[in-house]
Amino acid sequence: MLAALDMSVPAADGLVLKGTLTYPSGRPGTVYPLAVLAHQYPSTRDSFAPLVRELLAAEIATLAFDERGHGASILGPHGPVVVDTPEGLGLDAFGAAFVSSAQRVAFGRIENDILRVASWGAFQNFIDPSRLVLVGASVGGSGALLAAPAIAGLRGVATLGAAGAPAFGPDGADRIRRTLEQLAIPYFLASSTDDPFEGGANVRRWSDGLAHITARLVPGAGHAMAIYYEVHTDLLRFLRDALDVE
Numbered sequence: 001m002l003a004a005l006d007m008s009v010p011a012a013d014g015l016v017l018k019g020t021l022t023y024p025s026g027r028p029g030t031v032y033p034l035a036v037l038a039h040q041y042p043s044t045r046d047s048f049a050p051l052v053r054e055l056l057a058a059e060i061a062t063l064a065f066d067e068r069g070h071g072a073s074i075l076g077p078h079g080p081v082v083v084d085t086p087e088g089l090g091l092d093a094f095g096a097a098f099v100s101s102a103q104r105v106a107f108g109r110i111e112n113d114i115l116r117v118a119s120w121g122a123f124q125n126f127i128d129p130s131r132l133v134l135v136g137a138s139v140g141g142s143g144a145l146l147a148a149p150a151i152a153g154l155r156g157v158a159t160l161g162a163a164g165a166p167a168f169g170p171d172g173a174d175r176i177r178r179t180l181e182q183l184a185i186p187y188f189l190a191s192s193t194d195d196p197f198e199g200g201a202n203v204r205r206w207s208d209g210l211a212h213i214t215a216r217l218v219p220g221a222g223h224a225m226a227i228y229y230e231v232h233t234d235l236l237r238f239l240r241d242a243l244d245v246e
Helices: 045-057 091-105 107-122 139-150 172-182 199-207 224-242
Strands: 005-010 016-022 032-038 061-065 127-137 156-160 187-192 213-218
Touching: 005 061, 005 107, 016 045, 016 107, 032 045, 032 107, 032 139, 045 061, 045 127, 045 224, 061 107, 091 107, 107 127, 107 139, 127 139, 127 224, 139 156, 139 172, 156 224, 172 199, 187 199, 187 224, 199 213, 213 224
Parallel strands: 032 061, 032 127, 127 156, 156 187, 187 213
Antiparallel strands: 005 016, 016 061
C-alpha cells in the first residue's frame, strides 16, 4: 500500500498551501486517476472525509487541501493568515465573516491555488495525469469551475452548493457561466433548492440550456457538503464515468 503524501505548494502570493494525497490500496505499480478536492468556508480538507473514503474504494486517488486561511494553509510570507470566524450563529454573522475573509485572505486567488495544487498532484508517482477531476464545495466549487479551463485535459468538475462567486470579482458569477458555455466537459452541479447562499439559484442559472451539465437539486436548505449523502450515489457515478473507472 502506498503511503499518503503531505503536500506543500506555494501560492502565487507566497502563502503555503497544505494538503494530503491519498492513494487507494491496490496492486504495486498501479497508476490511479486523481480527484482534487476544494472545500467550503470555514471548513478544512477533513470535511471531505466521506467522499475520500468512497473515492478510494472506487480506486480513485484523492488530493484534499486546506484552502488559503483555513486549517494548515495559513503561513504567508508576512506571517499567519487566518479566516475570520462568524461572531454569532445567524446568517448575517456568517456573511460578514465570509466577506471580511474573502477580502483579507484573498479568496479570489483560490482559482489559481486549485490550478497549482492540481498540477502538483498530476506530477506525483502513480498518478495518471490524463484522468483528473475537480470537486469543490461552496466557494471551493466556484473556484474549481473557474480553474477548469487552465487544466489541460481535465475530465470533469463536480460541485456541491457552489457559491461565493463575488469573491472572485464582481463578474465572478458571469465568468463561471461563460466558462461553462465555452469548456464543454462533463459537469455535475448539485445543491439544495433553498440553499441560503444561492447554491440552488446558481445551479439553475449556470446549467440552463447546457446539455453537458448534470444538474441535481435536492429538497431543503443544506449547504455544500451538508447534502453529500443525498447526492453521493449520483456524484460517485458521475466521477467514475468521467474517469473511466468501472
